Amino acid sequence: MYGLGILKGLAVTIQHFFMTYIDDIRWGKKRYGTTEGIAHRMNSDTAGIFTIQYPEEKMPVPEEFRYIPFLVYETGENGERNMRCTSCGICAKVCPPQCIWIVRSTDPVTGKPIPSPKEFVIDVDICMNCGMCAEYCPFDAIKMDHDYEIASLERMEHHAYRLDKLAKSVEYYASIRPANYKAEEEAKAAKAAAKLTTQAT
Numbered sequence: 001m002y003g004l005g006i007l008k009g010l011a012v013t014i015q016h017f018f019m020t021y022i023d024d025i026r027w028g029k030k031r032y033g034t035t036e037g038i039a040h041r042m043n044s045d046t047a048g049i050f051t052i053q054y055p056e057e058k059m060p061v062p063e064e065f066r067y068i069p070f071l072v073y074e075t076g077e078n079g080e081r082n083m084r085c086t087s088c089g090i091c092a093k094v095c096p097p098q099c100i101w102i103v104r105s106t107d108p109v110t111g112k113p114i115p116s117p118k119e120f121v122i123d124v125d126i127c128m129n130c131g132m133c134a135e136y137c138p139f140d141a142i143k144m145d146h147d148y149e150i151a152s153l154e155r156m157e158h159h160a161y162r163l164d165k166l167a168k169s170v171e172y173y174a175s176i177r178p179a180n181y182k183a184e185e186e187a188k189a190a191k192a193a194a195k196l197t198t199q200a201t
């Protein structure tokens with residue numbers, strides 16, 4: 001019958017409208033602005049409203065979510081940032097849209113190259129978030145970030161990410177990609193142990 005589908009749709013909408021209030025009473029303040037409440041509303045069994053009230057609330061992203069790359073540094077004993085990047089240039093070579101530019105550091109006395117970036121720039125408007133740079137980096141120095149809130153009104157000023165903006169601590173990396181970090185650390189430990197065994201024999 002004509003219009004039956006529309007009526008059924010409206011019935012679903014009205015049901016969700018009333019169930020929102022019932023669920024609000026059941027859950028109280030926990031329903032909004034909490035990790036638990038967001039998880040509940042993302043569940044297929046949820047009743048009532050299931051939308052996320054962005055930007056006050058944000059959907060959790062999976063570990064493998066990729067946005068803009070960042071450069072990992074480790075903090076030294078004196079608080080200095082030790083970049084993992086050796087400025088080898090592999091990431092810039094494999095980047096499909098060629099949006100990475102690297103300038104290698106040089107020794108001010110000898111002029112010889114130092115395995116550390118003097119400049120590292122990523123044009124985030126060209127980056128297509130493919131993750132190839134992170135896949136190919138032999139030093140686990142570049143990783144894909146979860147931060148997707150990068151909109152701004154001034155492209156030239158804000159969208160060419162330089163070292164100061166790209167550098168993030170290894171602790172940050174471990175916090176957004178715990179399984180990846182754990183696997184890499186275990187692989188490094190196993191490699192170091194195998195090397196020690198070889199040297200001892």
Ligand code: SF4
Pocket residue numbers: 084085086087088089090091092102136137138139140141142
């Ligand atoms: S991020 Fe990795 S691949 Fe890119 S230049 Fe640095 S060490 Fe090489």
Ligand code: SF4
Pocket residue numbers: 069091094095096097098099100122126127128129130131132133134
């Ligand atoms: S994510 Fe892809 S497009 Fe973006 S910088 Fe890395 S390789 Fe290039």
